Amino acid sequence: MRLNKYLGESGSWSRREADGLIEAGRVTVNGAAASLGVQVNPGDEVKVDGSVVGAARKKSRPVYIALNKPVGITCTTERAVVGNIVDFVDHEERVFPIGRLDKDSEGLILLTNDGDIVNEVLRAENAHDKEYVVAVDHQITEDFIQKLGAGVRLSDATTRPCRVTWIGPKVFNIILQQGLNRQIRRMCAAFSYEVIALKRVRIMHIRLDKLPPGKWRNLTKEEVDGLMGGPQQRRPKHRPPPPPPKKAAAGSAPAPHATAGKPVHKTAGTHAPRPRPAGKGRGHGKSRGRH
Numbered sequence: 001m002r003l004n005k006y007l008g009e010s011g012s013w014s015r016r017e018a019d020g021l022i023e024a025g026r027v028t029v030n031g032a033a034a035s036l037g038v039q040v041n042p043g044d045e046v047k048v049d050g051s052v053v054g055a056a057r058k059k060s061r062p063v064y065i066a067l068n069k070p071v072g073i074t075c076t077t078e079r080a081v082v083g084n085i086v087d088f089v090d091h092e093e094r095v096f097p098i099g100r101l102d103k104d105s106e107g108l109i110l111l112t113n114d115g116d117i118v119n120e121v122l123r124a125e126n127a128h129d130k131e132y133v134v135a136v137d138h139q140i141t142e143d144f145i146q147k148l149g150a151g152v153r154l155s156d157a158t159t160r161p162c163r164v165t166w167i168g169p170k171v172f173n174i175i176l177q178q179g180l181n182r183q184i185r186r187m188c189a190a191f192s193y194e195v196i197a198l199k200r201v202r203i204m205h206i207r208l209d210k211l212p213p214g215k216w217r218n219l220t221k222e223e224v225d226g227l228m229g230g231p232q233q234r235r236p237k238h239r240p241p242p243p244p245p246k247k248a249a250a251g252s253a254p255a256p257h258a259t260a261g262k263p264v265h266k267t268a269g270t271h272a273p274r275p276r277p278a279g280k281g282r283g284h285g286k287s288r289g290r291h
Contacts (some may be wrong), residue, residue, distance in 0.1 A: 005054075012094060065111050065217065065219065067108070069085065073103065085111070089111060094113055098110040130176050132200050133199045140171075148162075148191070188282075206227075223255060
């Protein structure tokens with residue numbers, strides 16, 4: 001078994017996190033520093049930071065959950081970090097987050113104990129949609145919407161064209177297909193806007209909908225099938241963008257934590273397809289702590 005798979009199935013890390021541990025020199029196999037791609041054989045002793053990692057276990061049941069992460073929770077499996085997402089969810093299985101959502105952001109994040117699904121969801125070339133509602137510190141202009149959607153030059157990369165839709169005087173919706181570090185905040189800062197609230201409302205075909213902050217639910221079979229590359233992942237054909245709207249009347253913009261309603265379509269960038277609705281989950285799981 002490959003070392004990253006062994007670590008992933010131990011229940012403490014995703015495969016991507018396991019690769020990071022290996023690259024950082026924190027993993028040994030039989031006393032020797034491990035490298036990416038190393039195979040683990042029966043009887044081998046695997047250690048992370050000097051502590052033995054138990055044999056990879058066959059999961060009793062796969063877990064796939066959606067959490068409405070509050071501001072202040074950190075997407076890490078490091079239990080020493082106060083407010084880590086693993087302790088916050090407090091699931092009976094050893095779950096880990098699929099991807100990240102900044103500590104000062106809120107909204108939808110997926111967690112699982114299935115290391116095989118993580119690469120499928122996070123692989124950049126799959127270009128999966130992630131949708132956000134964003135509030136900024138001053139009035140949005142049409143020029144800002146157009147430039148944000150066309151792609152923004154950052155210090156380390158140029159963002160891909162994306163769909164940006166005006167919602168209110170200081171609130172917009174954005175759909176990304178990449179995940180650079182603090183991407184939306186940095187995109188806004190490039191035009192002298194500061195993000196004051198950011199909420200993720202959709203990942204691929206899975207929507208946050210009415211899931212309360214701090215609560216989680218199990219994904220439905222249809223939602224899991226979509227993550228695995230099933231029919232829910234297929235996208236409808238592109239439609240032409242709507243005509244430019246009239247200038248909106250001044251007023252107070254809704255914050256990301258409030259219901260935004262139907263947006264006024266002032267859209268820039270590539271036109272992302274409307275996602276197919278996913279089935280509703282049953283009930284909410286328990287979460288620990290209030291932030």
